[in-house]
Amino acid sequence: MSQRRSRRPLFRERRRRSLPRSSPRSAGASPGRRGHYGKLGGRSSMAASPTPLPPTPFDRAHALDRLGDEPFDVLVVGGGITGAGVALDAAARGLKTALVERGDFACGTSSKSSKLVHGGLRYLQQREVRLVYENLAERQRLLRNAPHLVSPLPFLIPLFGSDGVVNRAVSRAYSSALWLYDLTGGLRIGRRHRRIGVEEALAHVPTLRTDRLVAGFVYYDARTDDARLTLAVARTAVLDHGAVAANYVPVTALLKDDGRVRGARLDVDGTGPIEVRASAIVNATGVWADHVRALDEGADPRSIRPAKGIHVSVRRDKLPCDIAAVLPVPSDRRSVFVVPWGDEVYVGTTDTDYSGPLDDPRCEPEDVDYVLQAVNSWVTRPLSPDDVTGVWAGLRPLLADPGGRGSRRARTADLSRRHQVSVSPSGVISVTGGKLTTYRRMAADTVDEVVRLLGRGRRRSPTGSMPLRGAAGMAELQEDGASARLGVDNSVIGHLVGRYGGEARALLAMVHADPTMGEPLAPGSPYVRAEAVYAARYEMAHTLDDVLSRRLRATLHDHEAAAEAAPDVAGLVAPDLGWTPAETDRQIATFRQAVDLDRAAAHLARLHAGHQGR
Structure with a gap:
């Protein structure tokens, strides 16, 4: 088998049929081209410019x-x-x-x-300078090409010491790494790292331990x-x-x-x-x-050598922060991220070998303990499993390389x-x-x-x-007077543009035609009813889990809220997906059972019994 590893010059940037739907045409497709999706030509030689293919729904x-x-x-x-x-x-x-x-x-x-869309500051410790450069170049492309989905995010690295004194070697190491990060490409985001004092660090993360906090650094990456x-x-x-x-x-x-x-x-x-x-x-x-x-x-x-990484979510009032933070894990040479996301904060990740079913990685009790203990070492208001509102576990597809760095003797991290x-x-x-x-x-x-x-x-x-x-088209929706012109509340416009960019027009049209489409899916939910309908109609969602877990992100961050919203969301999407009442009930039950299994695997409290029916 021939193989080509990615090597770039360091400083060069060069049939389960769809169930019946009320509107089969995809949002954004050109109405004038409907019905013209026969066999497509347009194949070209390398030298010739290829003929553009017409859009398809x-x-x-x-x-x-x-x-x-x-x-x-x-x-x-x-x-x-x-x-x-x-x-x-x-x-x-x-x-x-x-x-x-x-x-x-x-x-x-x-x-x-x-x-996170980031260069990977820790990769500098592994002398992966080329990888960091490539990562930072791609980060900037994403910030430019998908501004509605990728946004800058400041990170705090708190410096902890004893008796009010930080280890000078540690401080110098962080400073050197951050300067190298900036010079490798981090400065493209428009801000360089800076050192801050205790007072400013506490303004960002108020529950950090003041008996250990000495100073901090702020640097910039992005999230999506x-x-x-x-x-x-x-x-x-x-x-x-x-x-x-x-x-x-x-x-x-x-x-x-x-x-x-x-x-x-x-x-x-x-x-x-x-x-x-x-x-x-x-x-x-x-x-x-x-x-x-x-x-x-x-x-x-x-x-492939799969490595499991888990995250847990807690309410933001349990771990208040207005920027992300990087906290060291006392038990090993790793760190965890603390990232604000609306009214929630998620913390992760782990990095462990995984040999279980690839289709079903679970967040287990020891994973939750690892993450919570890492945070609790540095905050004055410890977190407990009872504070966890959501969990998720994913697998990294790391390259196995027997005898090399991918050897089973090496840590996945x-x-x-x-x-x-x-x-x-x-x-x-x-x-x-x-x-x-x-x-x-x-x-x-x-x-x-x-x-x-x-x-x-x-x-x-x-x-x-x-x-x-x-x-494209975001600026027009963000102009002063857009609310009056569209007949939609500014908060709804801001939320939808932040998630869909210029394509929010289709959702805003739904809200304009039916103001109830602008109402929250559930009390306190950041998502509105139009988003569920849009997911089923235009984004190829087919199950309740597709809608709540991936088109929306309700399941990841708040199991309880997602379970509460499930019947209403199922009712919203059922007409577009052609669900019978029996199928709608089955979708609700299947979704809630999956959420309960995730919680049970992590030894978290089950959802309230009242959620088990419609």
Whole structure:
């Protein structure tokens, strides 16, 4: 198997059919082009500029029809951030592209990260300067290309000492690392790090222990909603560049001619397989990459070493902070992030080997204890498991490298976060490793290999300066007088623009037509009713969990609120998804059972008994 690791010059930036819906056309698709989605041309040589492909609706039924009827240049397997990025890059280069995901988009690692778009300050300790440079360059591209989804976030590094004195070596080490971080690319965000005193540190995180706090540093990175970022990338590929995408479509076999892969067999809702012909197959399935490789090669190559990372959420009044913080873990050489998110604060993460079911990583009691003890070492108001409102566990697809840094003898926290693109003898292209921040670079490197293999498509990726869906049209919605002009409250406008960017127009139109659509999903919820309807109608959500856990993020941050909202949300989306009353009840029960299982695994209190019915 040939392999290409990412190496860049350090300082160069260069059929379960969709259930009946009231409106099958995707928001933002051009009405004048409806009905013109037949077989698409536009294939080009490397030298010629490819003919733009017409946009297609972001609709599963439409996608399944095309998957079974048309040949593709490239089939991308895996609907996380990497797979969505590959689909966008390939489609933008003029390749006829299909994307399939066996579950929901971003249902794995891509919805369960730390939600940070960052250079990785700690990677400097591992002398991964090139990786930090690449990360920071990609961070800036995301801030520019997705301003509605990626925003700057200040971080506090408190300095603790004894008797009011900080260890000078520790202080100098942090200062040197932060200067290197700034010079490596951190300054692109427009602010450099600075040292602050105790009073300012306490203004940001009031419950820090004053008997140990000596000073602090503030530096800048960025955060995102990882699941919505993944969805925006996939929607951009489909609506702006003619890709085809479908969720809940597992690959069951690879099709080969004379030993070369030529397509895949897909299972569609247990009703029978469909075969998709594709000139190239990209395996972008993250921690499941070895499963697809086994379909190709007949054996599990064990190239991935999964590492589990968990996060817990608490109410912000339990751990008050107005910026993020980085707290050292006394028991080892790691740190945890404390990140404000609306009325909640989430804390994480762990980094441990994982050998359990890849589909079902759980936050366990020892994980919760680790995170809470890390925080409690440095605050005056200790947290307990009773304070935890939400938990999530995800798996990092780290590269296994027997005998090297990926050896089982090494801690997962010490393994490189670089990515790798490899090609099997049959021509399956696999992209593994990497991290959320560098998804675009990973995708570009992967499609470079696709273009080389096929001998067609643009040689260079155009995505570095490509705005994602929602990036355009934000300013108009944020102008003074927008509330009066649209007939919608300013707070609702601000919330929707912050999550959907310019695409918030569609949601604001719903609210304007029916003011109840602007009401909270549940008392105290930041989400409004229009968002649930929009998710079902325009964002390919098919289950209650799709809506509450990924289109909205209610489940991650407040289990109780999500469980309370479940019946109302199910009632809102049922007409668009064609659910019968019995199916609506089943969706509610399934969702609540899943939440209870998450809480039980972490030994947290179950939801109130009154939540078990409608």
